[in-house]
Amino acid sequence: MRLFSTLALALALVAFGGAARAHDLQIGDLELGHPWIAEAPPGAPTAAGYVDIANQGETPDRLLAVRCAFAERAEIHEMTIDDAGTMQMRPLPQGLEIPGGQTVKLERGGFHLMFMHVMERPVAGDMIPVTLVFEHAGEVEAMFMVQKAADGGMEMDDGMEMEMESGQ
Amino acid sequence: MTTRRLVVALGILVLAAVLGAAALIVRYGESDEAALAPVDIGGPFTMTDQYGATVTEQDLLGHPSLVFFGFTFCPDVCPSTLAEIAAWLDELGAEGEDLAVYFVTVDPARDTAEVLGQYVGYFSPRIVALRGTTNQTDEIVASYKAYAKRVDMGDGTGDYLMDHSAAVYLMDSKGDFFDAIIFTATPEEAVAKLRKLIAAS
Numbered sequence: 611m612r613l614f615s616t617l618a619l620a621l622a623l624v625a626f627g628g629a630a631r632a633h634d635l636q637i638g639d640l641e642l643g644h645p646w647i648a649e650a651p652p653g654a655p656t657a658a659g660y661v662d663i664a665n666q667g668e669t670p671d672r673l674l675a676v677r678c679a680f681a682e683r684a685e686i687h688e689m690t691i692d693d694a695g696t697m698q699m700r701p702l703p704q705g706l707e708i709p710g711g712q713t714v715k716l717e718r719g720g721f722h723l724m725f726m727h728v729m730e731r732p733v734a735g736d737m738i739p740v741t742l743v744f745e746h747a748g749e750v751e752a753m754f755m756v757q758k759a760a761d762g763g764m765e766m767d768d769g770m771e772m773e774m775e776s777g778q
Numbered sequence: 779m780t781t782r783r784l785v786v787a788l789g790i791l792v793l794a795a796v797l798g799a800a801a802l803i804v805r806y807g808e809s810d811e812a813a814l815a816p817v818d819i820g821g822p823f824t825m826t827d828q829y830g831a832t833v834t835e836q837d838l839l840g841h842p843s844l845v846f847f848g849f850t851f852c853p854d855v856c857p858s859t860l861a862e863i864a865a866w867l868d869e870l871g872a873e874g875e876d877l878a879v880y881f882v883t884v885d886p887a888r889d890t891a892e893v894l895g896q897y898v899g900y901f902s903p904r905i906v907a908l909r910g911t912t913n914q915t916d917e918i919v920a921s922y923k924a925y926a927k928r929v930d931m932g933d934g935t936g937d938y939l940m941d942h943s944a945a946v947y948l949m950d951s952k953g954d955f956f957d958a959i960i961f962t963a964t965p966e967e968a969v970a971k972l973r974k975l976i977a978a979s
Contacts, residue, residue, distance in 0.1 A: 648853070648857060650853075651850075651860075651897045651898075651901065652896040652897070652900055653850065653893045653896035653897050654850050654857070655850065655888075656850075656851050656852070657853055658854045658857075683935070689854050691962075694925070694943075695943050695944055695945045695960060696925045696941055696942065696943055697852075697941065697942055697943070697944035697961070698929075698941045699852070699854065699855075699939045700939075701933075718854060718855075718858050719854070719855070719858070719961060722854050724853055724854075725853070726937060759857050759858055759861040760862075760864070760865055
């Protein structure tokens with residue numbers, strides 16, 4: 611019986627390892643939905659990344675850090691606009707809490723991953739590996755799909771994307 | 779106890795009356811200028827566009843304009859807003875052909891003319907990037923009652939961010955403030971405001 615459960619665990623780990631390469635993925639209790647990066651304008655030193663993080667467990671988790679190879683540094687930022695219409699961006703040094711049973715959306719006009727000093731410009735169609743480090747769920751490498759900002763992070767499967775390309 | 783409550787209540791009433799009177803006095807004090815310009819946004823500036831030409835408030839006359847403040851190190855609001863502006867221009871088509879669009883950098887130290895030209899050109903060839911010296915930038919920010927403040931990231935890298943006004947200002951053909959489009963506006967709301975601006979210009 612013990613052997614069986616060890617085997618099942620090993621199989622599950624292999625399955626998770628495989629899933630970690632896909633676009634949407636699961637790590638522990640967390641489900642990462644549609645990770646994407648907005649295509650950066652030429653000359654832009656920064657890029658922003660977005661993803662939905664659903665915590666299906668009961669205990670809160672925390673996105674602590676972000677790592678990538680295409681930019682010098684990556685941070686977790688919060689954008690706010692106050693009543694006077696002033697935009698502020700601030701790093702979240704304590705990371706971003708993902709409360710149990712909730713989904714935290716990193717989306718335009720809110721939280722985002724800030725990639726600084728981009729060495730290679732993200733262009734629509736690219737798939738860029740980015741490592742997300744969670745306090746409890748651990749590390750996972752997610753493939754972020756680069757899309758034009760005007761597409762607004764629309765979830766697109768490959769077929770739709772090709773359709774849009776040929777339409778241009 | 780009851781007396782104390784009464785005293786507190788009276789105190790609050792008196793304070794409210796004083797504050798109200800003070801607010802009225804402040805309003806009246808400003809009313810002379812306010813009568814000339816209902817909303818005092820816009821005014822003198824001298825900046826340089828991405829092609830090296832000087833642009834002043836005089837260039838806003840005779841056609842409607844959009845004015846937006848930002849910087850290229852900004853990954854979220856600035857590119858999103860510029861992409862939206864480009865989409866509005868597409869939506870308006872020929873109707874919006876007289877509409878001028880200005881992207882004013884609040885970060886002239888990092889945003890060179892070359893960087894700006896590439897940056898705005900990516901969104902639309904219609905967008906004119908404006909850059910000035912620190913003094914010129916301060917002047918246009920003051921004219922538009924905008925806000926720009928450098929915030930060092932304090933992580934030893936020398937990187938910094940800019941807090942800045944995120945609204946798109948709509949200026950009429952007389953160079954006066956007409957309306958503003960805030961970041962959370964839907965495309966429909968934005969285009970409706972632009973149609974009003976064009977109709978009034």
